[in-house]
Amino acid sequence: MTKTLLITGASKGIGLATVKEFLNKDASISSIIMVARSSKAFDENFEALKKDNSRNVKLFKYEHDLAVESDVEDLLENLKQHEQVHIIINNAGFTKPDSIQEIKMADFHTTIAVNLYAPFRIVQGLLMQQKFPETIINIASTAGMNGRSGWLTYSASKAAMINMSQVMKEELAYFGTQVVCLSPGRCATDLRKTLAPDEDPTTIMQPEDVAEIIRLTSTKSGLALDTTNIVVRR
């Protein structure tokens, strides 16, 4: 029980399910750093986790908006107090689906900031703190592989995330870092509701399903997977 896990977008959805998955099933984890924007859901879910923490894993709640560059820098400052970060899960995602004519540049900027710049900067910042993670798990999306009408900004950001992961995988192999890119398909999250408001969430993949796969990729047997871009769909 010695490892520190950092996860963004941890207040709900796949992020929260992943925290629970590691909390309950991975005995090697001693600290979990949860990053999300401040929200009532984050407060409540964090308190609930603290009550359901039989292994006494140290839980950290960092409230940062990854859309804001200075907030990402503040997060990196906070991370200085942690000696090492063994697993980074770049999970936070943003989308504002619009037709090409309707896309506001401000929304496009936010999408790229959250989905691409922040994951990059977190990895770069930690390397520059001489912290070499064992595993980086980037959560992309099947939308990054196939563009869909109305999802331009999101699809573009996730396609970039997939390619960024490939570069990280090659470049960081020297440091002994395993880089995983995982592309979930339709999954019952708030983000999915934004993308497909009319869909019945009970009929599609659940965050817990993805969380289980995420944990699997960080295990020893997970190393046998071709982690270039793992597609998770149901």
Place this chain on the structure above:
Amino acid sequence: MRIGEVYKGKYRIVGYHSDAPRAIIRGDLVSQHFTAIVLNGGFGQRTKANQPKQFIKLNGLPILAYCLLALQKVANVEQILLNYPAGSKDQVEEIVRDFAITKPVKYVEAGTTRHDSVSKMLAEVKTDWVFIVEAARPFVSSKDFEDLAECEFKNVSLTLPIPFTVAPVDPATSEIVGSLERDKLRNIQLPQKFWTEDLKKAHEYALSHNIVATEDATLVAQAGLPVHFINGPESNFKITTPFDLALANYMMRGETEYDD
């Protein structure tokens, strides 16, 4: 003695003064403090690149970064002395900053020759022990330095056996003039470890005898001081030619790419 037999061995490099005193100071090795002299001053004309070879990207990272990252992890390295080709100090400083090298780094402008560069940097050494390494060896590892530090001998070079025949020749007549016993020859590698005082003595000897050395282990031997060798890893080769660079890229990527 066959090549295979010397692999784990530690032997002495034979200098011109074969009666030189053999000084083994095993007991002093506990509290070793090292300065690492990183030779980074070359212009790399033989790599035929448009920039000094240490700045060329190897699997995405500048070649110089690999050596610094290896040194960063060696506990008993107190300071890094890093030289730079004239006009490229900023570029070198940026690499040190970007790769978060937290060991103190002192920058020294390169001399006119490699020998001159070592002399200039040696004058800055405050510790009892020095490592000398070349930036153009990206496969150097922390373990290489640790192996040297732990070696019982005072002055030590990594070396490789010579698996092929080397012939003495007369370049003027293109004649092969004899034969050499390859068991009695070694390919000198870096890094090397020296007792600072001995290396300074060797450089004083070079100055008084007009010697311009191409590396320091043989210079120390020439000066009549003891210097030994241990085997280094074959992978720790120096990037000199475009062929070396292609091979290095292949080796770096070979570890990350799939075979199928």
